[in-house]
Amino acid sequence: MSTTFAIPTLETDRLILRAHCEDDIATEKDFFASDASKFVGGPLPPHRAWRSIAMVIGHWALRGFGFWALEEKATGTYMGRVGLWFPDGWFEREIGWTLMPHATGKGYATEAGFAARAHAYETLGWDTAVSQIDPMNDASKAVARRLGAIFEQHFEDPEYGTIEIWRHPGPDARNSSTGKGV
């Protein structure tokens, strides 16, 4: 096996989904230092935030898929990450999203979520996908709903405690990969 692999670049109307770079990590460190990261394992000190992002990137090498950095086309600004996630011990293969505080309220998680899900179904051949959401994270549940996912069950994660499993429409569901006409 080899660590040689390519992180594909995807594009939506307003976003570029690409590999992370060092500048993105600086933004992530600020995010992890703040209470805004409470639903994704934070707050974390800078050295642990860096490791957290290094892990996000290394996941690509281990699984062949992972989280993309979201770059706003209009400004080039780092907005957060959306992607496909399945580390050892995870409930099931997941579509995940985490926006930086300056990026919320614009529909970016939903827009990138559709692109990530289309990649999972059309390129990787996944037959289903879930999203794991903290029961208190209403903003994230709203994204899941907009993506057409529905609440399925609770799951006791050894690290994160009780989380909600939201099930996405499958690859054959009408328009599940485009979001158009839903």
Added chain:
Amino acid sequence: MTLASVISTQRLTLRRPDPSDLPVLTAFYMGPRSEFVGGPYTENQCFEKLAVLLGHWLIRGFGRYVIQLGDKPIGHVGPLCIDATKAPELTWTLWDGTQEGNGYATEAALAMRDHLLKDQNWPLLEILVQPANFASVRVAEKLGAALTEKPAPDWYSGCLTYDLTTACFAGASA
């Protein structure tokens, strides 16, 4: 200049880590030998450890190598740089206690030292060691590293910090 993808020493080969290292890395991080590096860890955390190892290479273009004895991976060695404003740390770990006492960690760390400071002209490496980790303290001394008074970072409290530059060993090498 990019780092060598493979470094050969008299008895060892240093190579970039890859996904196939997960089982042996997991055995180490779940075992008692990981106590000096924050362990033992859960199996799921071991996956994360390898992902961090791989991710570091992808972000920085350098990282820690796997030490290979014949076809057996026995540890890792190399530069770690979490905070780009600070000097990279030179790290080494033998995963399996039965490999201790043969000078493998020293041999691997010497090769890394020479590649980074001589071939690549890096100005400074730091070495962080817990004082109770006698084996690693000895390796630091064999590298010629100079003990400093630098305070331990928050994330590794109680550790000793050594500086390693070419000045530390220029007189001793051929």
